[in-house]
Amino acid sequence: MSPAKTRTHNEDIDEDVSSADEEMALEGTEDMMETEENTEDADADAEEAVVPADKIEIVAGSSDPTCMTFCFKEEDHTLGNSLRHMVMKNPLVDYCGYSIPHPSEAKMNVHIQTTDATNAVEALNKGFDDLTDLCQHVISKFKKELKNGNFEYSPEGNWSQN
Numbered sequence: 001m002s003p004a005k006t007r008t009h010n011e012d013i014d015e016d017v018s019s020a021d022e023e024m025a026l027e028g029t030e031d032m033m034e035t036e037e038n039t040e041d042a043d044a045d046a047e048e049a050v051v052p053a054d055k056i057e058i059v060a061g062s063s064d065p066t067c068m069t070f071c072f073k074e075e076d077h078t079l080g081n082s083l084r085h086m087v088m089k090n091p092l093v094d095y096c097g098y099s100i101p102h103p104s105e106a107k108m109n110v111h112i113q114t115t116d117a118t119n120a121v122e123a124l125n126k127g128f129d130d131l132t133d134l135c136q137h138v139i140s141k142f143k144k145e146l147k148n149g150n151f152e153y154s155p156e157g158n159w160s161q162n
Contacts, residue, residue: 059109067113068120075108076100083110086134087127092118
């Protein structure tokens with residue numbers, strides 16, 4: 001086959017996506033941004049995040065609900081390592097790992113294997129909930145220290161308390 005006729009897998013996928021699908025995805029993203037709110041009170045319940053339907057998919061390969069691989073689009077090591085850590089803290093999880101299949105693709109795979117007491121989807125949801133709680137805690141502590149105003153930043157990049 002000549003190079004001019006060679007197509008990549010991504011080109012095949014791009015042709016299958018219609019402009020109507022792209023518009024719906026963009027509308028979903030706009031809705032998601034509109035529902036995000038800045039809350040001053042860290043004790044307030046975190047609102048449910050709206051995630052576009054094409055952001056995550058279950059990779060085919062196993063019919064076992066305790067062992068699944070999830071593919072996240074447009075994500076990288078920032079979410080991957082944090083989520084892996086939080087999922088592994090769950091005592092019902094035997095294994096959790098993530099990988100970036102190729103640096104030029106904006107995909108991240110998370111593989112979860114659990115005991116028979118739960119399934120991989122529940123473990124993933126618990127991992128996200130735990131990660132959200134941790135972030136809310138860090139934000140509230142940071143805001144509390146900012147309100148105190150008892151700190152100083154030096155030009156060398158060092159923080160010091162007065």
